[in-house]
Structure formats: C-alpha cells, structure tokens
Amino acid sequence: MLIRTIKTLIASLGAGLVLAAPGASQTADPGIGDNTITLGMSAPVSGPNGAYGKEMKEGALAYFTQLNAAGGIGGKKIELLTLDDGYETEKTVANTRKLINDNKVFALMAFYGSSPTTESMKVFAEAKVPLLGTISGAGSLRSPVNRYMFHLRASYADETEAIVNHLVGLGVTNIAVFYQNDGFGKSGLDGVVATLARHKLKPVAVGSVERNSLEVGPAVIQIAKANPQAVIMVTLYKPTAAFIQQMRKAGQMPQFSTLSPVGADLLVTEMGAKEAHGIGISQVMPYPWNDTVPIVKEYQKALQSSAKHSNYSYYGIEGFINAKLMAEALKKTGRDLTREKLVNTLESSNFDLGGYKVGYSPNNHNGSRFVDLTVLSRDGRVLH
Numbered sequence: 001m002l003i004r005t006i007k008t009l010i011a012s013l014g015a016g017l018v019l020a021a022p023g024a025s026q027t028a029d030p031g032i033g034d035n036t037i038t039l040g041m042s043a044p045v046s047g048p049n050g051a052y053g054k055e056m057k058e059g060a061l062a063y064f065t066q067l068n069a070a071g072g073i074g075g076k077k078i079e080l081l082t083l084d085d086g087y088e089t090e091k092t093v094a095n096t097r098k099l100i101n102d103n104k105v106f107a108l109m110a111f112y113g114s115s116p117t118t119e120s121m122k123v124f125a126e127a128k129v130p131l132l133g134t135i136s137g138a139g140s141l142r143s144p145v146n147r148y149m150f151h152l153r154a155s156y157a158d159e160t161e162a163i164v165n166h167l168v169g170l171g172v173t174n175i176a177v178f179y180q181n182d183g184f185g186k187s188g189l190d191g192v193v194a195t196l197a198r199h200k201l202k203p204v205a206v207g208s209v210e211r212n213s214l215e216v217g218p219a220v221i222q223i224a225k226a227n228p229q230a231v232i233m234v235t236l237y238k239p240t241a242a243f244i245q246q247m248r249k250a251g252q253m254p255q256f257s258t259l260s261p262v263g264a265d266l267l268v269t270e271m272g273a274k275e276a277h278g279i280g281i282s283q284v285m286p287y288p289w290n291d292t293v294p295i296v297k298e299y300q301k302a303l304q305s306s307a308k309h310s311n312y313s314y315y316g317i318e319g320f321i322n323a324k325l326m327a328e329a330l331k332k333t334g335r336d337l338t339r340e341k342l343v344n345t346l347e348s349s350n351f352d353l354g355g356y357k358v359g360y361s362p363n364n365h366n367g368s369r370f371v372d373l374t375v376l377s378r379d380g381r382v383l384h
Helices: 002-019 050-069 091-101 113-125 156-169 183-198 217-224 237-249 262-272 294-307 314-333 339-347
Strands: 038-042 077-084 108-113 131-135 175-180 206-209 230-234 256-260 280-283 351-352 358-359 372-376
Touching: 002 050, 038 050, 038 091, 038 262, 050 077, 050 108, 050 294, 050 314, 050 358, 077 091, 077 314, 091 108, 091 294, 108 113, 108 314, 113 131, 113 183, 131 262, 131 314, 156 183, 156 230, 156 256, 156 280, 156 372, 175 217, 183 230, 183 280, 206 358, 217 351, 230 237, 237 256, 262 372, 294 314
Parallel strands: 038 077, 038 108, 108 131, 175 206, 175 230, 230 256, 256 280
Antiparallel strands: 280 372, 351 358
C-alpha cells in the first residue's frame, strides 16, 4: 500500500514537472488580452494645465486609432486608459497605483511633470512596469538610470544650453531666470546656471513662482531690479503670460525666452498674438506644421482623421510620437510579450520614427537630444 502511494506521488510530481517544462504555455503579463494590449497614462486633463494633457492624449489616440484600424499589433488592438491628475503629485501617484493594481495595464506612457513623475517612479519601478515617454526633461529623472523609465524628449539641460548659447552668441550677458519652484523649474534653473558658468557668467537675478500659482509679483520685483537684457523662464503658459505682462507694466522689455513645456499655442491663446510676439521658445519635437518631415505628415493626416480638426501642436505631436515609439517597441519585442522583454528591446534598439530618431542602451535611457529654437511671430505663428 505504501509503495503504491509513493508511486502515485512520484507520478503526480512528474506530471507537474511536465506542466512547468520550458516552452509550455505560461500566464501572460497583466494587460495582455486575447485581442488587446492595455496601456496607461496619467496627465492633467483638467485644471490650469489641462490643455497639455488633452493635446497629448489626442495625439496618442490619433496614432493608436490608425494602428488599430490596420489590425493592431499581432492582431491585438491597443487600449489607452488615461487618468486625470490635474498636475498634482499625489493624484499622479494614486493614478499610477490604480493603473497598475486595478486596471492591470501592461505598460505606462506619456506621464506629465517632473515632480509627479519622480514620486510615481517609486511605484512603477517597484512593480517593474515600464514607463515610456516622460513629459519632463528633469535631470533627477535621468540620472541614475532607472531600468523601467525611458525618455523620449531632450533634457532641460539640453534646452537651456541651446538658449543660453544662442543669447550669449548674440552678445547678451545680463540674463535673469524666472522658474517654477518644483522639480521642473529647479532642473531648468540648474541648466541655465551650469551653461552660464561655462561662459564665466551668472544669472543677474532669480525669481520663482509656485506650481499651479499665478502669484508672480515678488518675482517681477526681484528681477526688474536687475534690469536684465534677457529672462529665461522655466514656467508653464499661465504664469509665463502673467510674468511677462507684469514685467512690461513695470517698464521692463528684455528678450523673453522659455522652454518647450510652455506650449507655444497655449501661450499665444493666453496672451494674444500681439503680446506674445517675439517670445523665444525652445522645442524638443519636430515642427508640427512642416509636412515635409515624414512623422509630421503622418501626425497631421492621423489627427485630421481621428479628431476631425487640424489644430496641430507640439504637445499633440509628442503624444503621437510617443504612441508610435511604444507601438514600434512592442512590434520589435515580438510574440509572447512580457514587460521584461519590452525593456530589453528598448535598451538594445534605435528607432527612426520618420525623421525623429530615438535610441537607448542599458546605461542611457535618454532617447533624444533634439532641440530647435523658435520664436513667436506677430500673428501668433511659431517660426523656426
């Protein structure tokens, strides 16, 4: 009886070993369904900065809509779940947990903001869920390299370096800085200070504004005292507009320059074309009105088809390119998708997305250093 029982146990164990043998069917990672791949995104779609998230989401959906219409990836259609965080750090962290734990997304994309993404990193990195595309150029998100975070855009250090070098090249040396008092603004401030130091210069004045605030008065007083030739603004469109308007009321007419997160179209809408005329803006995406670049032409066509309008924007094309990069990485990873395989694919690949090139390695998750300097024309158009 005992011998028979032992033989039965051995047979059961053997069967178990066969079931677990290499090459046998295994449970897929969360977010991989029979007919779908589910992705998650947290961005502001309400509040003072809601326009940013809306444009990014619209651009991403324009790409995924055309992709799904063509059969998706390996017959699986992409589903994008977007949660509103209002550009608030606590909400972004909560959204990250919800997307991973409740919505069971396969991967994340296009998170917005330096401080919100920095705090959320603790959640998605611990869960080993990759985030592809961060709407932030903060150095704190890039070094040290986090295995599960991949950047699409150039860093704020890249942007500020281009702006400072351009100004100094024109003979402008008295440069002030107006920044948002958080990870975004401080990273930009650090970039300006570092590049000025290479020219043996320092900011002649520095002023700040809190996130989601328009209380720019103290910064105006501080910076106006220095009578600067130029002010580099590391702020979003509403405080940027308020600051420029109050500086001009104070009799100050420096060259105003700002970074890509400001959103050129949103700044023009906020100020009006006449007041926005002459403001310099660094950009980290291709010029979205130039249809001679393949990725731009693709974006324009997809947006017209999906959103039924042609209100092109830098945030819109960034969402579109982010979605295309995600799709190309998923395709390249192949069948039997897993998160770890996706990370390995990204770390060993270069992508030409149609005139916009991105590349990663295990030691470098900064996809691009592309920076373009633009200026707002008298009629509100972006010139480059």
